[in-house]
Amino acid sequence: MDWTSAQLRALVELTRRGTITAVAEALGYTPGGVSQQIAALEKATGMQLLRRVGRRVELTDAGATLALHAGRILTTEAEAVEALERTRNEISGTLRIGLFATAAAEILPPALRRIREVHPGVTVRSRDMDVDEVYDAVVGGSVDLALGLDYPDVPIPRDPSLRVRELFRERFSLAVPAGTMPGRWRVSLAAAGEHGWILPSVGSYYGRAVLTACRRAGFEPQVLHEVTDTAATLALVESGVGVSVVTDLMLRLRPSRLDVLELTETMERHIVVVFRSFAEDRPTVAALVDVLRACADRPPPGADDA
Incomplete structure (x- = not known):
């Protein structure tokens, strides 16, 4: 037909x-x-x-x-x-990659520069999407691979048809309005228990991960503003209406006048690349994954090597 x-x-x-x-x-x-x-x-x-x-x-x-x-x-x-692709003498072809805002701003650009240098025949087309949707997008074939997030406290279910490769890890810190906790540089999450919070929906993996960490610290966060966009979250913290947790990559999305305090607890997220298992040996996919992993060996300042 x-x-x-x-x-x-x-x-x-x-x-x-x-x-x-x-x-x-x-x-x-x-x-x-x-x-x-x-x-x-x-x-x-x-x-x-x-x-x-x-x-x-x-x-x-x-x-x-x-x-x-x-x-x-x-x-x-x-x-x-x-x-x-495997019959060609050189690595060439078009790849569709899904990615979330932080990845679009900080992770993909150096990888694109590198892939053009080492494999000029590879064309990469990217699509910004909700980070919780990237796994389904790869499974459904609407993208060939994707940059995503995983949280140790709330692991994203693994589809057996997917391969997930960790690139690097980021620890969360506490972002508070400037001057809120003067003289302190390291605190427990519980220190923010009486403050209003700015968080994504608890229906998101990120929201559930933060909620789990707060409950483990002994309090229920009072969410005053339910916000998904990182730049908007930073702007709200800067304006003094609440606190949130942030990573170094998140902070790079918007220069903000706020205080960032190290957390005594280990709370982190993992930056991952996701692709279908049968595509693991696809030359273009393998080439881009290799480039992403090489770039991850030199993560932005503050990010821990995986």
Whole structure:
């Protein structure tokens, strides 16, 4: 049948995410664009693949059957790309990488400079996305690999089809409005127990990791401002409305007038690169992973080597 990979991927993502809007966010399309992909797929198959249930959509039996096979088709296609790359005398090709804000600002640029130097035939296309979505994006094939985060206190579930390579680790510190704790440079999390907090939603891995650490320190953080954006968090701390935890990479996103205090507890996050297991020997993927790991051997000031 005359269908495209983009159409099949839209259908597969719909089985993962449940709504047209969520699929659009995952694939970088508009909701109308996703609907057009599905409509074109229905025309190609001559069958109804979706039905509306109130404001939601669900797969028909035909849609569910095709989605199952579509996942296999997309995997086979990716394996074919890998096999073709291995027949070339030089490492060349296009890679799609997913990344979160800190990675986009601090980690990817030096890696891109290096990959151009050592493998000029490799083209890298990047997509900014929610850090909690990068694992699903790799599994679904919307990106070839991704830079992500993992938290020892709240480990992200490991899909057996993925490979996760740690690049380096960062310890968290406590960010407080300037002058809030004069004369102190090292404190326990419990010292901030009476302050208002600025944190992401507890539905995020980051939010749950901070909540777990605070509970272990003996208090429940009073979240006054639920914020995902790091730069906005730093701005709010600077304005004096609350405290938060930060890493050195996070601090580099926005110069801020605030106090950063070392924590007595070890609270950290791991910067990782994620790719599908069958792509481990794909030349372009292996080359970019090697470059990322080499750059991680020289992490930004304050980051601990993994």
